[in-house]
Every structure is written in C-alpha cells, then in structure tokens.
Amino acid sequence: MQIREATDADWASIWPFFHEITAAGETFTYPTDVDEATGRAMWMVRPPGHVVVAVNRSGQVLGTATMYANKMGPGSHIASGSFMVDPKHQGRGVGGALCRYLLGWSREQGFRGVQFNAVAASNTHAVHLYESLGFEIMTTIPEGFHHPTQGYVGLHIMYVKL
Numbered sequence: 001m002q003i004r005e006a007t008d009a010d011w012a013s014i015w016p017f018f019h020e021i022t023a024a025g026e027t028f029t030y031p032t033d034v035d036e037a038t039g040r041a042m043w044m045v046r047p048p049g050h051v052v053v054a055v056n057r058s059g060q061v062l063g064t065a066t067m068y069a070n071k072m073g074p075g076s077h078i079a080s081g082s083f084m085v086d087p088k089h090q091g092r093g094v095g096g097a098l099c100r101y102l103l104g105w106s107r108e109q110g111f112r113g114v115q116f117n118a119v120a121a122s123n124t125h126a127v128h129l130y131e132s133l134g135f136e137i138m139t140t141i142p143e144g145f146h147h148p149t150q151g152y153v154g155l156h157i158m159y160v161k162l
Contacts, residue, residue, distance in 0.1 A: 001094065003101045006051040006064060011040055013061035014053070017086040018043060025148045027126070028082070029118045029155075043082075050105060054085075054094050062089040065098040067105055070115050079106040079114045083126075095126070099133055106162060113161045120145040121154035135160040 006014070018039055025032040030042065044051055049068035053061045067081035081102045085094045106114050114135075119126060121140060131137075135158040144155025 001054050001056060001062065001097060003052050003054050003097060006044065006053045008044070010053050010061060011044060014043065014064050014084070015039065018084055020087060021084055027120055027123045029145065052098070052101060054098055062086055063094040063098055065102055067102045070117070077112045079109070079111040080117060081114070096129055096133070099129060103133065103160070103162070111162060113159055116156070116158040118145070119156040119158050120147065121156055122147050122150050127156065130158050133160065
C-alpha cells in the first residue's frame with residue numbers, strides 16, 4: 001500500500017465510498033443526503049490543508065484522509081482530520097496507515113497536537129484504533145450523535161499531543 005497526495009482525478013474513485021459511508025449515517029456528522037459537488041467541496045480541502053489516498057499496487061484507491069488546522073488563528077497550532085476507507089477494504093490496516101500518515105504530516109507541519117472533534121462512540125473500531133495510536137478521549141458529549149439504528153450515542157472529542 002502506498003499513501004500519496006490526492007489529485008482531482010482521484011475524486012471519481014473516492015465518491016462512491018464517500019457517498020456509501022455518509023448515506024449510512026453511522027460514523028460521520030455529514031448530511032446523509034450530501035450530493036457529489038458538496039461532498040467534494042467538503043472532502044477535497046485545498047492547501048494549506050492536505051488530502052491523501054491510500055492505493056494498492058495497481059493504483060486502486062482503498063481509502064482517503066483529509067487533514068488541516070482544527071481552528072483558525074490562536075487555535076491553528078492543533079491539527080484535525082478525517083478518514084474514510086472503502087468498505088470493501090476495511091480490516092486491512094488502511095485506516096491505521098492513514099492515521100499514522102496524518103500524525104507524521106502534522107508533526108512535519110509544526111502542529112502541537114491532533115484533535116478529532118466528533119468520533120461517534122458507537123464507532124468502536126475507530127475509537128480503538130485512535131487509542132492505540134495515543135489518542136485519549138478528552139470528553140464525551142452525551143447523546144451527541146444520532147446513529148440510525150442505535151439511537152442517540154455519545155460523541156467523543158479525542159486528542160493526542162505531538
């Protein structure tokens with residue numbers, strides 16, 4: 001697996017699983033009916049933000065990550081980001097590789113930490129991955145995420161100091 005900067009042409013490979021994941025409404029705080037143009041604008045951040053794709057040897061996109069300053073001005077020293085792995089390729093280390101990439105990129109860019117603002121408590125695989133990479137749950141907003149089958153669940157704010 002290789003992780004490389006995403007190009008505009010990669011969106012055609014990202015959109016199908018981006019749409020599937022957001023429409024399911026189980027992990028992201030994105031609208032479940034997001035259209036392609038809006039999804040692209042939300043995900044394909046421009047510099048100084050950074051978007052990458054994880055690809056296999058044949059160049060097939062397995063997953064993607066977006067990373068950027070969490071806030072502007074006095075909060076701009078903390079990074080944030082999001083990850084999406086094509087459901088056909090989950091469980092193969094793609095998400096972990098993307099998260100490690102984000103941590104390395106954040107260090108190289110001079111960020112002092114990484115904060116995830118909205119990790120659904122029901123997304124136990126992601127929570128476990130992030131904790132294994134040093135993130136801590138700083139707080140949980142009770143019933144902060146409305147899961148389509150589990151109802152209202154907690155929404156974690158997670159952080160790791162770099």
